[in-house]
Amino acid sequence: MEEYAYLLILTITLCMYLVICNYDSDSERKRIEYVFGNSDYEPDEMQKIKGISRIINDDNIENLLSELYLRTAATNVSVYKLSPVELKNMPEPEKVRFSINKSKESVESFINYLLAQKKAVYKRSIDANIKLYESATKKGYAEIKVSVKEGSNGVEVQIEINAEEPNRSHLLKYFAEEFALFI
Numbered sequence: 001m002e003e004y005a006y007l008l009i010l011t012i013t014l015c016m017y018l019v020i021c022n023y024d025s026d027s028e029r030k031r032i033e034y035v036f037g038n039s040d041y042e043p044d045e046m047q048k049i050k051g052i053s054r055i056i057n058d059d060n061i062e063n064l065l066s067e068l069y070l071r072t073a074a075t076n077v078s079v080y081k082l083s084p085v086e087l088k089n090m091p092e093p094e095k096v097r098f099s100i101n102k103s104k105e106s107v108e109s110f111i112n113y114l115l116a117q118k119k120a121v122y123k124r125s126i127d128a129n130i131k132l133y134e135s136a137t138k139k140g141y142a143e144i145k146v147s148v149k150e151g152s153n154g155v156e157v158q159i160e161i162n163a164e165e166p167n168r169s170h171l172l173k174y175f176a177e178e179f180a181l182f183i
Contacts, residue, residue: 018082031136055082093145093162096172098179101154108148111157114178118171120144140167 023029039046056064061079068077100107120133126145133144142163149156157179161171 016080017085018080028136031141051076091162091164091168093143093160094168094172095158095160096175096179097159098157098183099151099153099155100157100179100183104148104150104155107155107157110182111146111148111159114175115144115146118144118174135171137167139170140164142167142171144171 021032023032036046065077065079115133115135118135119137120135120142123132123134125131129149130145130147133146135142135144140163142161145160145162147156147158147160159175161168161175163171
């Protein structure tokens with residue numbers, strides 16, 4: 001599925017922020033729209049971008065502006081200088097590890113069952129032993145990275161959860177409890 005960008009200009013006091021949220025599906029777009037729609041900002045503080053927008057990675061845009069002014073009124077053109085903002089509240093991934101004396105196939109089958117229970121969707125393989133999944137439930141969105149490797153002590157499993165609270169704690173507890181029963 002294609003990746004699209006949803007662009008919003010968010011005005012906070014004297015600063016203006018352009019927030020770009022990429023999404024892969026219509027359901028993900030709706031979840032993002034829901035967050036913006038239920039935010040505490042007044043309608044004049046946050047607006048959808050209307051018209052055509054482009055991010056230009058070049059300091060010399062005078063020729064482009066001249067071309068635009070030839071084809072539309074200067075009042076129809078707005079230009080803002082952007083700089084990246086360091087996001088401080090990005091969730092830190094947490095990991096749980098298990099060593100299991102069972103076959104790799106049975107462990108992978110059990111993990112697939114657990115992921116299906118949490119409505120996780122396979123996204124891609126990072127390498128032969130590591131797979132990436134996404135889960136979107138009432139508790140929130142999560143990226144789940146699963147590593148299953150055969151080692152000297154049996155099958156080594158590492159599950160990395162990248163999500164906001166309370167979803168991260170919920171998933172970590174879920175996997176720990178289920179693996180405790182499986183081992």
